[in-house]
Amino acid sequence: MSDLSTNIRVKKEAGVATISLNRPKANSYYKDFLELISQAVKEASADNAIKVILINSTSEKFFCAGADIKIFSSNTTEQNAEMVRAAREVSEAITSSSKIVIAAVSGHVLGGGLEMIMACDIRLASEGNYLIGLPEVKLGLMPGNGGTPRLIDLIGASRAMELLVTGHNISPQKAFDYGLFNQLYPADAFELSVTHYVKDLAQGAGQAMAAIKHYVQKHKGMNLQESLDYETTSVNALYDTHDAKEGFLAFVEKRIPKFN
Incomplete structure (x- = not known):
């Protein structure tokens, strides 16, 4: 595990709180990391100067690969239940926030990482060769952090069923076509496009x-x-x-x- 204090970066500016996931190599999570994310979201939500919370990644390749499987596989059943609870608390912190929470995605977002962004109000994405999916079925599991109902709500029962039972990944373009992403920007314009989008929203009511x-x-x-x-x-x-x-x-x- 990396030093917990370096796992996320938080910046507040002009009505926007940016929470950047920063756990090498894939932002894969474990209980303490999840609790840190929840705390950051809750603190930003309690700040009257903040209107928008932006969640992104410092990694060029990964937004979040979901649970750290090495830790997950060595945990007891009770420890894994605690990690699932902590993951669910991140989603609940996002959905219960009075702020608009936006995910900015430009790298692989899988499993619990996808569940996290589906809890967000708006999802902005970059074009690219990265993958989006819920591969839990390949581990003999299913999503446990709201991924199943939220995926159904976002893309419909038929498409959700296919992705859930096959564990197949999809491209950013297909995720956008399905309605999973709200906006899909060219890779070379992604950061600037997100900045403009979030800045405009932060000037709203x-x-x-x-x-x-x-x-x-x-x-x-x-x-x-x-x-x-x-x-x-x-x-x-x-x-x-x-x-x-x-x-x-x-x-x-x-x-x-x-x-x-």
Whole structure:
């Protein structure tokens, strides 16, 4: 294991908290590494100056290869259950955050790494020759960190079934075509494109974005009438916020709004 303090890098600037995975060679995870990621997400989520959390990798080849199989294979059943719990807590920290969480992917993202980015609100990707997949079935397992339901939600049951039971990997282009990635940028323009995307989002109305995120998540378990009622309740709660007042005023004054 590498020194835990070097496993991630965190930078905060202009409303964006960037959490960079930095565990050689493949950002494969173990319990302590996962807990460090959860802590970083929670701390960024509690920072009122932050609107967007960006999760990326310092590696040119890997975003995250999932669990460290050497550690996983030598663990007891109880230790592996603890690691799965820690992985799930990363996803829960991401989904429960009021901030918009974005994954920027330009290298292999497999197993638990893919589960992590599927928990994010938006996934930006680079073109390239790297692989995306959930190979757990090849180890006699299945995803255990939300990968199964999230993959079904993102790409549909038929495609999800095929990827899950075969353990096959797909290309960035196919992942984009399936709807797994929101944007796919040329490799030579990836970093700049991500910077512009995140910067623009960080200038948006944070309270409205948080309300939208919460609605999108909660909407899944509602019938149409409940969903409509909750939408009305949500927008009514925004009318008296600083951002809404600033948005209306900026529109009238024909200027760019300055949201909190």
